[in-house]
Amino acid sequence: MSRDPSDRGQDERYVDAAPYDPGASLRELERKDLDAPNRVLVWRKFKTHRLGLISGAFLLFCYLMLPFVGFVAPYGPNDRDAEHIYSPPQGVKLFHEGRFLGPFIYPMTSEADLETFQWVVKPDYDTPRQLRFFCEGSQYRLAGLIPADTHLVCAPEGATLFLWGSDRLGRDIFSRILFGAQLSLTVGLIGITVSFVLGIFFGSVAGYFGGKIDWVINRAIEILRSLPELPLWLALSAAVPSNWSPVAVFFIISIILGILDWPGLARSVRAKFLSLREEEYVRAAEMMGASSGRVIRKHLLPNFMSHLIASAALSIPAMILGETALSFLGLGLRAPAVSWGVMLNDAQNLANIEIYPWTAIPMLPIIVVVLAFNFLGDGLRDSLDPYQQ
Amino acid sequence: MEILRYAIYRFGTMLLTLLLVSVLVFCIINLPPGDFLSNQIAELRATGQEAGVAKAEFLRREYALDKPLWQQYFIWMGLLPGPHGFSGMVQGNFGWSFEFDRPVSEIVGDSLWLTVLVNLAAVLFVYLVALPLGVLAAAKSRTMIDYTAAFIGYLGLATPNFLLALILFYYGHQYLGLPIGGLMAPEYEGEPMSWEKVRSILIHLIVPTFVIGTSGASAMMQRLRANMLDELGKPYVETAVAKGMRPSRMLMKYPLRVAFNPFVADIGNLLPAMVSGSVLVSVVLGLQTIGPVLLQALKSQDMFLSGFVLMFVALLTLIGTMISDVLLVLLDPRIRYESRDT
Numbered sequence: 001m002s003r004d005p006s007d008r009g010q011d012e013r014y015v016d017a018a019p020y021d022p023g024a025s026l027r028e029l030e031r032k033d034l035d036a037p038n039r040v041l042v043w044r045k046f047k048t049h050r051l052g053l054i055s056g057a058f059l060l061f062c063y064l065m066l067p068f069v070g071f072v073a074p075y076g077p078n079d080r081d082a083e084h085i086y087s088p089p090q091g092v093k094l095f096h097e098g099r100f101l102g103p104f105i106y107p108m109t110s111e112a113d114l115e116t117f118q119w120v121v122k123p124d125y126d127t128p129r130q131l132r133f134f135c136e137g138s139q140y141r142l143a144g145l146i147p148a149d150t151h152l153v154c155a156p157e158g159a160t161l162f163l164w165g166s167d168r169l170g171r172d173i174f175s176r177i178l179f180g181a182q183l184s185l186t187v188g189l190i191g192i193t194v195s196f197v198l199g200i201f202f203g204s205v206a207g208y209f210g211g212k213i214d215w216v217i218n219r220a221i222e223i224l225r226s227l228p229e230l231p232l233w234l235a236l237s238a239a240v241p242s243n244w245s246p247v248a249v250f251f252i253i254s255i256i257l258g259i260l261d262w263p264g265l266a267r268s269v270r271a272k273f274l275s276l277r278e279e280e281y282v283r284a285a286e287m288m289g290a291s292s293g294r295v296i297r298k299h300l301l302p303n304f305m306s307h308l309i310a311s312a313a314l315s316i317p318a319m320i321l322g323e324t325a326l327s328f329l330g331l332g333l334r335a336p337a338v339s340w341g342v343m344l345n346d347a348q349n350l351a352n353i354e355i356y357p358w359t360a361i362p363m364l365p366i367i368v369v370v371l372a373f374n375f376l377g378d379g380l381r382d383s384l385d386p387y388q389q
Numbered sequence: 390m391e392i393l394r395y396a397i398y399r400f401g402t403m404l405l406t407l408l409l410v411s412v413l414v415f416c417i418i419n420l421p422p423g424d425f426l427s428n429q430i431a432e433l434r435a436t437g438q439e440a441g442v443a444k445a446e447f448l449r450r451e452y453a454l455d456k457p458l459w460q461q462y463f464i465w466m467g468l469l470p471g472p473h474g475f476s477g478m479v480q481g482n483f484g485w486s487f488e489f490d491r492p493v494s495e496i497v498g499d500s501l502w503l504t505v506l507v508n509l510a511a512v513l514f515v516y517l518v519a520l521p522l523g524v525l526a527a528a529k530s531r532t533m534i535d536y537t538a539a540f541i542g543y544l545g546l547a548t549p550n551f552l553l554a555l556i557l558f559y560y561g562h563q564y565l566g567l568p569i570g571g572l573m574a575p576e577y578e579g580e581p582m583s584w585e586k587v588r589s590i591l592i593h594l595i596v597p598t599f600v601i602g603t604s605g606a607s608a609m610m611q612r613l614r615a616n617m618l619d620e621l622g623k624p625y626v627e628t629a630v631a632k633g634m635r636p637s638r639m640l641m642k643y644p645l646r647v648a649f650n651p652f653v654a655d656i657g658n659l660l661p662a663m664v665s666g667s668v669l670v671s672v673v674l675g676l677q678t679i680g681p682v683l684l685q686a687l688k689s690q691d692m693f694l695s696g697f698v699l700m701f702v703a704l705l706t707l708i709g710t711m712i713s714d715v716l717l718v719l720l721d722p723r724i725r726y727e728s729r730d731t
Contacts, residue, residue, distance in 0.1 A: 223406055223413075226657065226710055230665030231683060231702050232417070235695065238687035239420035321549050325669055328551055329684060344552070348673070350559055363552045370547040 042306065045383035052379015055372035062369065066182050070140030072152050073175035074161045077338045079138055081160060081170035084108055086356050087121045089165040096128040104128045107159035118355070129156035165358035167346055176338050177362055183339040185369065187254045187323040188316035194258025196312060199265030204296045206266070207273025218270070221263040229260050233322060237331045246337040253332050257319045265311065272304050306384045313377035317370040324366055340366050396715050403711045407704060411478070414699045415462045418692040424454055425487040425690045452485060452693070465696070478700070484693030488686070493697050497679055501701065503572055504678040507601070507667050508660075508705065510594050514602035515609055515659065520652075522606075523613030528640060530618060538614075542607035550666050551673040554600040558674065561596050568593055572676045597676060601666040605659050609652070616651055620644035650721055656713035660706045668702070 036044075047053060065072065081087075090105050106123040113120045135154040142148045155161035163174040206217035236256045240249055276282065277300070285295050326332030327341025328348070335342060343362040347353055353360050423431075426449050433441040449455055453464045453471045463469035465484065467477025476482045483493040526538040561567035568574065572593050577586040620626065621644055629639045671680030679698045686695035 219409075223409055226406065226661060226706055227410065227413075227703050228661040228664040228668070228706055230668050231699055234668075234684065234687055235417045235699060236420070238690075238695075239417070241422065317547070324549050325551065328549075329669070329672060331684075331687070344549075347555070350555060353555060353559060360552070360555075363549065366549060366552075367544070367547045371543055374543060374546060 038306075042383050046379055049379035049382060051375045052382075055375040055379070059369070059372050059376060062181065062185060066185065067143035069178040069182060070142060070148070071150065073172075073178040074137065074151055074153055074155060074163075075172040075175040076138040076140060077171070077176050077179035078336055079171060079175075081166065081172075083170070084110060084121060084160050084162065084166055085119060085168060085170045086359075087160065087162050087166040087170070088356075089358050090123065090160070090162050092131065092163070093128070101128055102130055104130045105156070105159065105161060107156070108162075129159045131156060131161065164361050165356070167343070167359055173343070173358060173361055176343055177340070177365055180338045180340045180343055180362065181365065183250060183333060183337060184320060184323060184341070184366075187250070187257065187339070188319040188373075190251070190254035191258035191261065191319040191322075192312050192316050194255050195261040195265060195315070196308070198259070198262035200269055200301070200308070202262065203266035203269025204273055204301070207270040208277055208292065208296055208300070210274075214270070217266070221267055221270075224260065224263040225267075227260075229322070230325065232260055233257065233326055234329065234331055237326055242334075246334065250333060250337060253323065253326065254319075257322050261315060261319065264315070265308070268311065269304075269308070272307075273300060276300055276303060306380075310377055310380040310384055313373055313380055317373045320366065320370060320373075392715070392718060395718055399711050399714055403707050406707060407700075410703045410707075411466060411700060412462070414696055414703070415465065417699070418696040419458060419461075421690055423690075424692055426454060428690065429487070448485070448487065465693075478697075483697045486686070486691050486694040488689050488691040488694070493694050496694065497682060497697065497701075500677050500679045500682060503676070504667065504671075504680075504701075505705065506590075507572070507594065507597055507671070507676065507678055508663055510598040511601040511605070511663050511667065512656070512659070512709075514598045515606045515663075516652075518602065518606040519609035519613060523610040524617060524640060524645060526610065526614045527617030527621060528636070530614070535614075538610065542610050545603040545607035548603075550600055550604065550669050553603060554596070554670050554673045557596050557600060567596060572597075572678070597667075597670055597674060600670050600674075601663060604666065605663055609655065609659065612655065613648060613652055616648035617644055620647050650717065653713055653717050653720060657710040660709040664702055664706055 046056075070076075087108050087110070090108065092103050092105055094100060094103060096104065105128070106125055107127060107129055108121050109124050110119050110121040112118075132154045133152065135151055136149050137151040137154050139147060139149050153161070160166075160172075162172050164177070165173050167173055167176070202217050202221075206214040233256060236259075237253055240252050244252070282295060282299055285299050290299075323332055323339065324341035324344065327334075327339055328344050330345065333339045333342050340362045344360070347360040347362075426445050430442055430445045430449075433439075433445065451472055453461055456464070460469060463477075464471035465477050467475050467479035467482065469475075471477070477484075483497075485491075486493050486496050489496055522538050526535045529535055558567075573586060573589045574593075577583075577589050623644075626639070626644060629643060630636070634642075667678060668680035668683060670676070671678040672684050675681070679701065683695060683698040683702075685691075686698060
């Protein structure tokens with residue numbers, strides 16, 4: 001077979017004209033790569049899952065920011081500005097009439113429209129006001145502990161800074177979304193912890209011991225899985241006494257969300273246990289006198305902990321959406337607590353959304369976070385089996 | 390006849406499950422401290438209306454609310470004689486709604502079959518959308534079609550149902566002239582069935598069906614796609630292509646049949662989610678299903694009403710799951726009839 005002369009290198013040897021792809025070596029793992037610890041392998045494969053990686057970084061950023069939202073948000077979650085009710089979003093601009101001013105906004109003036117009987121809030125384009133940075137504003141607690149009143153950015157003197165508009169009480173939607181994230185994002189974490197503990201406990205007991213226990217747990221799983229979640233969530237949260245403090249309500253709601261989620265997890269744990277308990281190393285551990293608890297914890301669970309983590313990432317969105325739905329219907333978190341669902345409660349009717357579309361903005365972070373968790377979970381699941389090409 | 394025996398066996402287990410569910414439901418509706426009547430009595434006492442107290446006390450005795458809980462449960466189910474002999478769920482007496490001061494069956498009335506209708510429409514929608522899209526996404530995997538379908542699917546999963554409902558309603562009304570709110574035009578409410586009424590219901594069904602079905606359809610589509618991709622890599626597909634079968638015919642005839650199984654089996658997962666969705670969407674859109682009734686009853690601790698609605702919702706999903714199990718056996722002869730002994 002004759003080759004094109006251009007393929008030949010200086011010493012007449014064949015050189016492939018195709019460009020060298022450094023990423024290719026990642027996919028063709030060599031023997032020494034395969035012997036690396038599992039987490040190295042998983043990480044290496046996860047890195048190639050672009051969407052999962054970005055989502056993971058984004059979520060990490062969101063969660064790390066939670067303790068510091070008071071600093072980032074220009075206002076407190078319940079600061080009202082009676083002068084600027086339903087103020088539309090204000091854009092931050094840099095140039096005023098061709099002149100560079102640094103970040104500034106046009107102050108909003110509100111006046112009553114006597115024909116429609118609405119407050120019309122309009123920007124005043126003549127007097128640009130510069131934003132203040134690292135300024136003093138309303139009190140908040142850093143990480144819930146350290147009292148502070150320094151904000152990253154504040155409204156100019158005598159003007160407002162409603163980046164995403166204000167709601168029916170004149171509260172800043174942007175700040176409320178940041179504070180709402182504290183509850184909306186942690187609800188999923190607490191819920192998944194509850195569901196994890198219950199799911200692993202019941203699943204491993206059923207799978208490891210088998211027999212009657214297995215039968216009973218399996219029936220319970222089947223029954224719980226066949227019931228629609230939302231009506232049960234509603235019924236359970238309707239039972240929460242209305243005089244409880246917001247913090248207590250928050251915890252009980254997250255637990256309620258977790259209580260109904262465990263059967264799915266328990267089922268997959270059980271299936272794994274059924275197949276793994278026949279392995280020789282389990283027999284060996286038992287013969288050396290390890291207790292059932294030790295065999296389950298030290299020998300069996302580590303086998304598929306990573307799978308469980310991936311499935312956890314995939315079930316957190318359901319809990320975030322659940323909290324949103326409950327609060328939206330008025331049976332979940334209640335004001336003065338701030339969560340994305342509570343905020344959307346304002347956007348309940350069509351007329352509101354039509355006239356003040358920005359009250360529906362809290363749906364954006366919900367969609368983005370839920371999508372991110374889905375992508376992260378998908379990426380984790382795909383990379384958990386590093387030997388699979 | 391084997392199949393008939395299996396169907397009867399499956400029906401039996403469903404009844405048993407329903408019994409357990411009734412215990413669960415009864416516990417849940419009794420969770421809030423106090424009940425509607427004792428709250429009312431306390432309120433009447435506080436405002437000094439002794440006449441009303443007597444009536445409420447009478448109702449309490451009438452519905453055996455003064456008995457211990459376990460007796461209340463059996464009386465509610467109709468398994469023990471109450472003040473009026475055997476009269477409970479089993480006998481078709483669903484109890485009394487204290488808030489509306491009418492029997493529960495009168496209040497739920499029409500909304501029962503409307504609930505069934507909405508959910509049926511949503512299930513149909515899921516199948517009609519997910520089947521072609523899933524197959525298409527698998528057959529054209531790693532092309533624009535696949536990515537677009539995946540993107541829409543992800544959005545469907547991530548958008549909260551109630552928001553989608555609001556948005557679609559708004560745009561549907563503005564650009565397509567779809568009606569807002571309710572399941573039929575107001576003039577048909579309480580009217581006997583007629584063609585106009587059916588038409589009105591069908592038009593009103595469009596948006597709710599779409600909203601309730603989207604998340605289910607996207608989940609179903611992704612699963613079908615994954616199943617199809619697994620099948621498409623197998624040698625028999627290669628053989629079929631090699632002998633010159635047209636791709637569309639090949640897809641329909643072999644891989645789809647195999648990939649179809651989980652599709653039917655999945656209805657057990659799909660239905661609970663769907664019913665949940667329909668409750669939420671009904672509240673937002675003001676559909677006359679039992680969703681708003683449930684919410685109202687839960688908020689005012691109207692326990693017999695909420696208990697009945699919860700039972701009905703559970704029954705709906707249980708029946709659906711049962712049907713899918715029986716269908717699955719019909720569809721796939723490899724499935725064993727007996728329950729698995731592990």
